[in-house]
Amino acid sequence: MYRTHTCGELRNTNLSQQVTLSGWVQKVRNLGAMTFIDIRDRYGITQLVVDEHSPAELKETADKLGREFVIQATGKVVERASKNTKIPTGEVEVVLDSLKVLNAAQTPPFTIEDNSDGGDDLRMRYRFLDLRRNPLKNAMILRHKIAQATRNYLDEKNFLEIETPYLIKSTPEGARDFVVPSRMNPGQFYALPQSPQTFKQLLMVSGYDRYFQIVRCFRDEDLRADRQPEFTQIDCEMSFVDRDDVLELFEGMAKYLFKNILGINMTEQFPRMTWADAMELYGSDKPDIRFGMTFNDITSLAQGKGFGVFDSAEYIGAICAEGCATYTRKQIDELTEFVKRPQIGAKGMVYVRCEADGSFKSSVDKFYSQSDLSAWAAKCGAKPGDLLLLLSGTRKQTLSALCELRLEMGSRLGLRDHAKFAPLWVVDFPLLEWDDETQRFYAMHHPFTSPKFEDLGLFDTDPGKVRANAYDFVVNGVEVGGGSIRIFDSELQHKMFEVLGFSDELAEEQFGFLMNAFKYGAPPHGGIAFGFDRLCALFGGADSIRDYIAFPKNNSGRDMMIDSPSEISDEQLKELAIAVKK
Structure with missing residues (x-):
């Protein structure tokens, strides 16, 4: 037996017991007559003692220990003279009778501490060591x-966990597929699934009315903090449901997780906001509603006064930063430079200070009277002591830039507290989005999303105005989940393919198996998928999902630990009938 207890288990109730612990050496402190050893496993840390009366062999073994050595230690639990209230085992220590090195270790390239001295690249290369640190260990436990x-x-709600294939058919819609060559079918390829979408719909046709899967998915797309080429989602589908049925059940799941994982009891119904309102008020389809500062359209109030920048703008929007009229010129210049960054793209920013005496000071005083500025303040609900920040330009670009400015102000004012959660549902998305480059419509979600019934007549007259029976679950400005009610009628699905520019032949080639299944009795159905990695990061109070994945890729899509992707041998290429261009 390598251990009788874990390194986080011993308490005063174990005093005088003979115990055996196994784990890694966290720290060794040699004080001459006595040596103290901190032994660690994933459960915690216990202090070991080699005292002046210990056998010479034991002392010799202790003197040779280094960081991260794997050891087995046996001894008697005693009360610590100097207690450590920062750890659960801090009232006791183990006076050793024997000490065995199970495996010596090289000195790690960075410290295995909560705050490590290793950079990101180094820790990614030695991820197996990084995972020993408490922050990552706690992230894995939370996951x-x-x-x-x-x-x-979901089990309590009669869902069945059913696995779907990883080697599937490639489709050109959406993000790029990862493809896998078939040795047995030269020149043909599988794709790794971006989601189990078609298979979960087929399960509905098969009569499995409540399906879920915590499933790995793959997308070959450019990476950022909240994206990985392979990721995990909670994938769900239900039959004989409408939108409200889906929202109610999965709002219940969210509340269940908040209560059971974080101890937060959410009793009120989550707000529901249309996509149009989200874009109008927040400039984003995933609004952060932990704080206000919603947008105000002052285009009609600000034009026609001789200020060319505003007169030529399609849209002029303003936000009101409460209590910020005392901002210095330096602070305002910082915000101006922020919105002018290439990734945000504003040409500049106008400000209006609402002074304590009821007057106004603005960067455009030359063009606007006190009465004009007062009208802006009234429109924005501003009061003395507040600061108005204005951006202008094309509607789409300005809404996006104003969104970034709002979030920046929220961060500066401490309004984006990771410990506060503000969930909502965003509903009624556009069904289609137009691409100028290819001159065609694309499905905003996927080709199987059902349109709103009341918008069906717009398919023939104005397809861009058709709304989807779709919904996203958003928390703190993060899209955590999304789904829709699906098309289950073959005729409507054919119409959808037609609007998307699919020929009958192409639709049959790519989705014929699904359309054929629908001919045999497809029930009304809908579903949702939650980004599991994002959900874990959100609950853990982190902005990036990377620390909540045991072995993630870096921003170039590489696994630095195993050096992947990598070249394969000529023999393998020959077997797969593949020639690589160099």
């Missing part, structure tokens, strides 16, 4: 708990 709680909730 496990969320997965288990999700399974418990």
